[in-house]
Amino acid sequence: MESFTITNLTEERYSRHHLIDWWDQTKLKNARVLVAGVGALGNEVLKNLALLGIGHVTLIDFDTVSVTNLTRSVLFRESDIGLAKVEAARQRGIEINPELSIHTIQGDLQFDLGIGNVRSHDVIIGCLDSVNARWAINQLAYRAGIPWINGGIGVTEGEVSFFDPRSESACFECSLSSQTWERRNQRYSCHGMKRDVPEKMMPTTAPIASIIAAMQVHQALVYLHNKTSFLNSGEKVFLSLNPWASFKAKIQHQESCTTHNFSVDSIIRLPFKSELSAQAICQNLQQLGFQNPVISLRNEVVTVMQCLDSNCNHFEQINYPLRQLAESALVCPKCGKERDFEVIRSFSISQHPDINLVNLCLPGNEILFGESDGRSFAIEFY
Numbered sequence: 311m312e313s314f315t316i317t318n319l320t321e322e323r324y325s326r327h328h329l330i331d332w333w334d335q336t337k338l339k340n341a342r343v344l345v346a347g348v349g350a351l352g353n354e355v356l357k358n359l360a361l362l363g364i365g366h367v368t369l370i371d372f373d374t375v376s377v378t379n380l381t382r383s384v385l386f387r388e389s390d391i392g393l394a395k396v397e398a399a400r401q402r403g404i405e406i407n408p409e410l411s412i413h414t415i416q417g418d419l420q421f422d423l424g425i426g427n428v429r430s431h432d433v434i435i436g437c438l439d440s441v442n443a444r445w446a447i448n449q450l451a452y453r454a455g456i457p458w459i460n461g462g463i464g465v466t467e468g469e470v471s472f473f474d475p476r477s478e479s480a481c482f483e484c485s486l487s488s489q490t491w492e493r494r495n496q497r498y499s500c501h502g503m504k505r506d507v508p509e510k511m512m513p514t515t516a517p518i519a520s521i522i523a524a525m526q527v528h529q530a531l532v533y534l535h536n537k538t539s540f541l542n543s544g545e546k547v548f549l550s551l552n553p554w555a556s557f558k559a560k561i562q563h564q565e566s567c568t569t570h571n572f573s574v575d576s577i578i579r580l581p582f583k584s585e586l587s588a589q590a591i592c593q594n595l596q597q598l599g600f601q602n603p604v605i606s607l608r609n610e611v612v613t614v615m616q617c618l619d620s621n622c623n624h625f626e627q628i629n630y631p632l633r634q635l636a637e638s639a640l641v642c643p644k645c646g647k648e649r650d651f652e653v654i655r656s657f658s659i660s661q662h663p664d665i666n667l668v669n670l671c672l673p674g675n676e677i678l679f680g681e682s683d684g685r686s687f688a689i690e691f692y
C-alpha cells in the first residue's frame with residue numbers, strides 16, 4: 311500500500327513534464343550528471359537538476375561556504391558557513407527532491423577525479439570560474455569521451471559552450487588565445503610548481519548566474535533526450551543583458567590543439583595493486599604485443615628533492631603532484647638553500663621502471679594512456 315502511494319506521488323510530481331511530447335522522465339531518472347564546481351553556477355545547476363528529477367548527480371568542489379557566497383548561491387544558508395560546498399549543496403538538493411542520489415567529492419578536479427569516474431557519467435556541466443579549471447575538465451572530458459557544457463558569467467553577460475569528444479569539432483582548448491594561455495601559465499613557476507598568486511575575484515550577480523545555469527541545464531536536457539536543437543558541439547552562445555543581445559558562434563578548430571585529437575586504439579585491463587611497478591605494467595603490455603610501451607602521466611609527479619648545497623645534501627622522498635607543490639618547496643628545509651628535484655612525466659621499461667602505482671599519486675579510478683610504436687592504448691584498473 312505504502313509503495314503504491316509513493317509511486318503515485320512520483321507520477322504526480324512529474325505530471326507537468328509528462329505533458330511535453332518529447333519528454334522522457336525515465337531517461338532523466340537514469341541520467342548521471344557530473345557538476346564540476348559548486349559556486350554560483352553550480353548551485354543554480356543543481357537546483358534545476360533536482361527540480362527536473364535527474365537521478366544521479368556527482369558534485370566536485372574543493373571549497374567551503376563563505377559569507378560572500380550568500381549573494382549568489384541559492385542553496386547555501388548562513389548556517390552553512392565553513393561547511394564543504396559539496397555537502398551543503400547535497401543536503402539542499404535532497405530537500406528539493408528526495409529521489410535524487412547525490413555523490414560528493416571535496417577535492418580538486420584535476421588531481422582528485424579519475425578518468426574512470428568521469429566516464430561513468432552521461433554529461434558534465436562545468437560551473438567553473440578559472441581558465442585552468444576549464445582546461446582541466448576539457449582534458450578529462452576528452453580522455454573519458456564524455457561531452458561537457460561550459461558556462462561562464464560576468465556582471466550582465468555570460469556564455470555557454472558545448473564540447474562533445476565524439477564529434478570532429480573544436481574543443482575548449484581550441485578557443486584559448488595565446489594571451490589566455492599566458493595568463494593560465496602565470497599560475498605556475500617555470501619549473502611547473504604552483505605559484506602563490508591569489509585568485510582574482512570576479513564581480514558577478516545572482517540573475518546572470520541563474521540565466522546561464524538554466525541555459526546549461528537546458529542544453530543537458532536536450533542532449534540527454536538526443537535532441538540537437540540548442541548548441542551543437544564546438545558552438546557557443548553569448549548573452550548580454552545590458553544592452554539585450556545574444557548570438558551563437560562556431561569556435562575555430564585549432565590544428566595545433568592536441569586535446570581533441572585524443573584517440574585510443576586498444577583498452578587493456580589490469581588488476582589494481584598499489585605495489586604494482588612501472589616495469590611490471592610494461593611487461594604486461596609487452597606480453598600483449600606492445601613492444602615499446604611508454605605511458606604518459608596526466609599529472610607529473612615529483613619523486614625526490616635534494617639540496618644543491620654540497621655541505622647539506624638534504625634528501626627527501628616527496629612523491630607529490632608537481633602542479634600541486636608550492637614553489638616554496640624548492641627551499642631546503644634544513645639549510646634554506648635551493649633544492650633540485652626529479653619529476654616523472656612518463657614511464658617505460660627503461661624510464662623509472664621501479665616506481666609503483668601508489669607513488670604515481672593517481673586519483674581513484676584513473677585510466678592511464680600510452681603508446682607503443684604508433685599504437686595508442688588505455689590501461690584501466692579493476
Ligand SMILES: [Zn+2]
Nearest residue numbers: 481484567570
Ligand atoms: Zn581542441
Ligand SMILES: [Zn+2]
Nearest residue numbers: 617622642645
Ligand atoms: Zn640544504
